[in-house]
Amino acid sequence: MERSVHFLLLCSIFILNVGADSVVNNPIILSEDNWSNMLEGEWMVEFMAPWCPACRGFTSTWEDFAKSGGAKGISVAVVDVTENPGLSGRFLVTALPTLYHVKDGVFRQYLGGRKEQDLHEFIEEKKWESVDEISWWLAPSTPQMSVVSLFFKAAMGIRAFYNVMTEEYGIPEWGCYLIFALVTIAAGLILGLIIVCCCDLVFPTKYPPRHYQQPGHEGVDGGEESDLIDDTKSPEADGDISQTRQRKPFKPDEQS
Numbered sequence: 001m002e003r004s005v006h007f008l009l010l011c012s013i014f015i016l017n018v019g020a021d022s023v024v025n026n027p028i029i030l031s032e033d034n035w036s037n038m039l040e041g042e043w044m045v046e047f048m049a050p051w052c053p054a055c056r057g058f059t060s061t062w063e064d065f066a067k068s069g070g071a072k073g074i075s076v077a078v079v080d081v082t083e084n085p086g087l088s089g090r091f092l093v094t095a096l097p098t099l100y101h102v103k104d105g106v107f108r109q110y111l112g113g114r115k116e117q118d119l120h121e122f123i124e125e126k127k128w129e130s131v132d133e134i135s136w137w138l139a140p141s142t143p144q145m146s147v148v149s150l151f152f153k154a155a156m157g158i159r160a161f162y163n164v165m166t167e168e169y170g171i172p173e174w175g176c177y178l179i180f181a182l183v184t185i186a187a188g189l190i191l192g193l194i195i196v197c198c199c200d201l202v203f204p205t206k207y208p209p210r211h212y213q214q215p216g217h218e219g220v221d222g223g224e225e226s227d228l229i230d231d232t233k234s235p236e237a238d239g240d241i242s243q244t245r246q247r248k249p250f251k252p253d254e255q256s
């Protein structure tokens, strides 16, 4: 009994040690849920995908860099874009691997050499200071990029749905397109309806009774005509009905 407790203790100490080592040595894995960790402190983040050959070739460099990164006080992280499509949208990752330098929430893309030495110089010699920051409207932490991220997630969701339909349910391709077309039209109609209803709630359509301040105009003139008369009438300002009525025939001449 006592032995097994000892054994368990030893095991747990061993596991804890391995766990602590791997945290120090290996690149920190970031995902959709915890990417915002990188907004504090100094980070180097790699966006990669397991299928990308250039990423595989770069893995060992990145792991070595991560090992020494801890000593320099920077965090070295890795994001798998196949598991986190939202992040590839948020960071506008168009090539793999893409490297970002993040310091206190300021993002810069690393475009330097891919040797470990280049990476060390970039940090030690503060070469990142001469790199332009990602402009504020594209910065990954902004709300608009959260929206872009949502679109990327939605796109991946639709793709996954398409795969399930074709592979598991055996629906032919044209059938999928038909379903997508119908869903798109239906969604458009529903969205349109919702927008119209919202507009109607916020700006209710009113049909206010037309009432004219000038006495003597009511019931005589149509709406637009009486407006025009109001303009021409203002210099006279005596509100005489007969005069305004006399002016009416002259109006076409004035306008032409």
Ligand SMILES: *[C@@H]1O[C@H](CO)[C@@H](O)[C@H](O)[C@H]1NC(C)=O
Residues within 6 Å of the ligand: 028, 029, 030, 031, 033, 034, 037
């Ligand atoms: C972030 O989340 C991923 C996936 O859930 C996890 O593997 C990783 O350890 C987390 N990283 C941090 C720094 O919490």
